[in-house]
Amino acid sequence: MGNPVASTPGTSLRLSVFAERLAVCRMAPDSEIPAWATAAPFFSVTRTPGELSVVCPEQVVPPEVLCERGWRALKLEGAFDLSLIGVLVSVVTPLAEAGVSVFALATYDTDYVLVKEEQLDHAAAALRRSGHEVR
Secondary structure, eight states: OOOOBSOOTTOOOEEEEOSSOEEEEEEOTTOOOOHHHHTSSSOEEEEOSSOEEEEEEGGGSOTTSOEEEEEEEEEEOSOOOTTOBSHHHHHHHHHHHTTOOOEEEEOSSOEEEEEEGGGHHHHHHHHHHTTOEEO
């Protein structure tokens, strides 16, 4: 028996669009995790040896913080077993083919794909053409 596959041709995923605009911020690797980000209902913090990245609602980001604003999140609905193969690729492949750049985040249960707000309609159309439901 092989690895389970999350999305084979003809498999449809449901994605929901967050109403809130997000920012992707870059901070020094030794920065403290900012309280302004963690107070939001949706945020992500990743520390590496080279940087501290924060994704959070753009309205809470102080003006002096290096960030790229105007991102919208598409949440893959449902909880996906960590052993599933192809969940994220089934979403990012049609977006790449449509010329939509993405910023991907993952949690234990699901994935989030961020696209720039000006590309949101184009991204949703590309996903629908691939058989996914976007709401």
